[in-house]
Amino acid sequence: MDSAPRVVGSIVALWRYPVKSMMGEELNASEVSECGLLGDRSYALIDSSDGKVASAKNPRKWPHLFDFRAALAKMPRMGTDLPPVQITLPDGAMVDSDQPGLNRILSRALEREVTLGAIAPSAMNLAESASPGIGARKVEEYWPDIEGFEHRDTVTDCRLPEGTFFDAASVHLLTTATLDRLRMLYPQGRFEARRFRPNMVVQTAKSVEDFVENAWVGHTLAIGDSIRLSITRLCARCVMTTLPQGDLPNDPGILRTAARHNRASVGVYASVMQGGVVRRGDAVRLE
Numbered sequence: 001m002d003s004a005p006r007v008v009g010s011i012v013a014l015w016r017y018p019v020k021s022m023m024g025e026e027l028n029a030s031e032v033s034e035c036g037l038l039g040d041r042s043y044a045l046i047d048s049s050d051g052k053v054a055s056a057k058n059p060r061k062w063p064h065l066f067d068f069r070a071a072l073a074k075m076p077r078m079g080t081d082l083p084p085v086q087i088t089l090p091d092g093a094m095v096d097s098d099q100p101g102l103n104r105i106l107s108r109a110l111e112r113e114v115t116l117g118a119i120a121p122s123a124m125n126l127a128e129s130a131s132p133g134i135g136a137r138k139v140e141e142y143w144p145d146i147e148g149f150e151h152r153d154t155v156t157d158c159r160l161p162e163g164t165f166f167d168a169a170s171v172h173l174l175t176t177a178t179l180d181r182l183r184m185l186y187p188q189g190r191f192e193a194r195r196f197r198p199n200m201v202v203q204t205a206k207s208v209e210d211f212v213e214n215a216w217v218g219h220t221l222a223i224g225d226s227i228r229l230s231i232t233r234l235c236a237r238c239v240m241t242t243l244p245q246g247d248l249p250n251d252p253g254i255l256r257t258a259a260r261h262n263r264a265s266v267g268v269y270a271s272v273m274q275g276g277v278v279r280r281g282d283a284v285r286l287e
Contacts, residue, residue: 005222005285008212009175012203013193014280018085019070019116020044020165021056023245024197029279031078032227034272036170037199038076041119043085043097044137044165045106048113051137053165056240058140058155064090064110066245082118119164137165144239144252146259169269172235173213173221174198178266180209186257190248195241196266202284213268220287226276228287234265241266 016037017024021044030037045054045065056065067090072083084097089109095102103115138157145153160166174196182191193201200223204212216231223229237258244250258264 005287007283008216008221008286009202009204009284011200011223011278011280011282011284012176013198013201014278015194015197015199015201016040016072017070017197018043018072019068019087021054021062021065021240022087023066023069025069025071027280029277031076032171032272032275032278033078034170034275035164036166036272037278038078039072039083040170040199041165042072042076042082043070043116043118045110045114046117046137048107048115052157053137053139053160054110054114055139055141056243057158057238058142059239059243060142060155061140062110062112066243068109085116117165139167142239144242144255146252146256146264149259149264168235169232169271171200171229171270171272172196172198172267173200173202173229173231173270174235174267175202175204175213177204177208177210177212178262181211182254182257182261182266184209185261186253189251189253189257191254192248194245195248195254196235196237197240198267200278211262211265214262214265216268216286220273221270222285222287223278224276224282226274227272227278227282228274229270230273231268231270233269234263235267235269237264237266 014027015024018039020041054062069088070085073086074083076083086096088094107113137160140155141158142155143149179191221229242252242255258266
């Protein structure tokens with residue numbers, strides 16, 4: 001007989017990243033579809049020279065993406081057009097995805113020719129978003145010289161899932177227990193959730209300092225009244241976690257600690273089995 005679902009924590013933070021590899025926006029609530037939090041990774045910059053998606057995974061090519069911040073102009077809704085995105089440039093100026101000359105402005109700020117792409121004009125389900133023709137794009141990933149990585153000090157190509165700008169899955173979860181465990185292992189490092197760009201941060205018992213979400217892989221999480229997520233795999237981390245973000249310094253020790261103690265994984269990926277609305281404070285139950 002199956003055991004009853006047990007509460008493993010609650011949602012303490014929600015994040016959406018409207019433009020891939022730019023800083024995002026913290027939310028109090030969001031609709032969730034099979035594409036994850038509505039509007040997440042709905043836009044991306046495309047390199048005009050090779051058609052690859054701009055990504056902070058290759059900071060040698062894209063060293064300033066974390067100096068940009070993106071927020072949707074309004075709350076996205078199921079079945080409606082994708083809202084415009086507002087981008088704050090490194091100098092503090094703000095531009096809008098609807099304004100003329102946007103690609104020229106972004107290219108000048110990045111010192112590289114780019115265009116802003118979107119998954120679809122009305123991309124509120126995965127079947128629709130795959131059809132307008134963005135196809136399967138590639139990103140480049142730089143592998144730092146850290147023991148335990150398959151590649152070291154090299155750049156490889158990674159193919160994104162067809163019709164999306166996600167790296168691997170539509171939802172990324174991270175627990176406070178994992179962050180506390182990493183802080184214990186490397187006290188001089190600043191292990192803050194924003195380094196790892198999760199969509200949902202789960203507050204667990206304060207006494208727990210462990211990689212608890214590792215044991216969730218292969219199971220289902222129920223969140224709030226209706227959302228059910230299938231936890232598919234660990235979230236393997238990359239050089240992005242070491243990069244400076246605002247007041248967070250560059251720190252290779254962040255990734256080195258994860259590689260040494262948890263196979264370079266921090267958090268888990270999930271697919272959406274049933275959507276709904278997620279809110280901060282929602283209970284999280286493991287089925």
